[in-house]
Amino acid sequence: MKHFELVVIGGGSAGLAAAVSAYDNGVSNILILERDKELGGILQQCIHNGFGVHTFKEELSGPGFAERFIDLVNKKHISYKLNAMVIHLNDDKILEYVSPEEGYVVIQAGAIVLAMGCRERTRGAIAVPGYRPSGVWSAGTAQRYLNMEGFMVGKKIFILGSGDIGLIMARRLTLEGAEVKGVAEIMPYSNGLPRNIKQCLEDFDIPLFLSHTITKIDGLDRVSGVTIAQVDGSMQPIEGTEKTFDVDTVLFSIGLIPENALSEEANIDMDPKTRGPKVDESYQTSLRGVFACGNVLHVHDLVDFVAEEGTKAGVAAAKYINEKLKSGSIINTIPKEGIGYIVPQRIQAINCDKTVELMFRVRKQYKNVELVIKRDDEVLRVIKKKHLAPAEMEKVILKASDVAECQHSLSIEVVEVAA
């Protein structure tokens, strides 16, 4: 059985960044396993601009951003396999993968970085009534068809869900000559970045129906129409508010789910909120020597932060391989009032050099509130926030010295301030 010091599962932004940083920190025997026919992951279909502002101080397209990392991987002669699908992972860090070139292969890893990304929620996840005609797509699938393979999925389109991929596809399909009749969002606020509401919908006069959902998809062989309705406070359609649209295509942009079949198979502890592995300050999962980063850990808004997380996971994996990663007493991070989740879920202060970053999302929209960070139930810091929304990941950076004094837990909560 072949042995690699580090195996990175997934050659997208997280995996590439992790491989590069592990290499830069002294690990040379690295293998990246990528199931697609080229490196770059989902970035290759995200042809819009806005990537790299933080990482490269430049505004790049998705493929442009990917190419920067692919060039680094090639320059450092980091080895990778394409068309290589990992089918099994066990808790002894033995991986099984298949590829057309090599067939079935079993390898032993010294350390592993999980960087499998995420997949889209589908129509099945929300049970939309109607037949099963063709013309119903997840937004990301339509994006791949259009931007990489050159196929339009339809001419008259309705989009359910205001996630960023849906918004970006609304603009893209409009530019390519389709008529996008509207976007419906079940929540009273958008789930996409504000910039995308503006430049993808408002620029093209595409209506956004907040607190609306699809109640019916018409068509037997092909979508022939869609009916939406307003929803009440408990998200039930309100009778009499229906609107119908003459469309041939419906896109779903209703969220992303970290792709963790392998993590679950290896019995890694999962966080039911993020649907990713629970990790510590070094992005190490409950399985020693197995790290997770990017969208497999928790769904991000910005690829820059995915790559940043990959870089940190790569550094930590190198530390582990060089026997410099320590085990210390554990501080738990606890999401309290208004906070959906916190990553990392636990911290060992002994491994924190200068700072500790806590990433989290709020559960709903807030205006003029305070984020209160408590150390062992004592207020450590209060941050005033004019605006908080679930669509925008928040980050708090704590001094390692502040964390070192913690006994058992760090918590974050949203506190409404009296006007």
Added chain:
Amino acid sequence: MKKVEMICIVCPMSCRLVIDVDDAGAVQSVAGNSCNRGDIYARKELTNPTRMLTSTVKISGAIYDRLPVITSSDIPKGMMFEVMKALANIEVVAPVKANDIIIENVCNLGINIIASRSMEQVH
């Protein structure tokens, strides 16, 4: 003097800008931006709004049939569909390098359409 609020679209940070505009319509000050590009964006958006445009052109001999392309700089918002028309007739042949010029001075805007990635020739 009036205050105009808008969301910066330059990068995914989506900064909330507050702009002071005087009675003659001139921008007096921009607040809420976290970098200088937000300031530039706010002033342009109120006078001559521009957008980066990304799309694809046909490519043959490459791993996929489409090459992603991007404008070398932002173009007037009203010209997006004109530029899309110009892209519809283009076909390139692999290999292509990232930043190669695909259309020079597209629609006489003084801006180029460039490849946003490299695509090698495959057999």
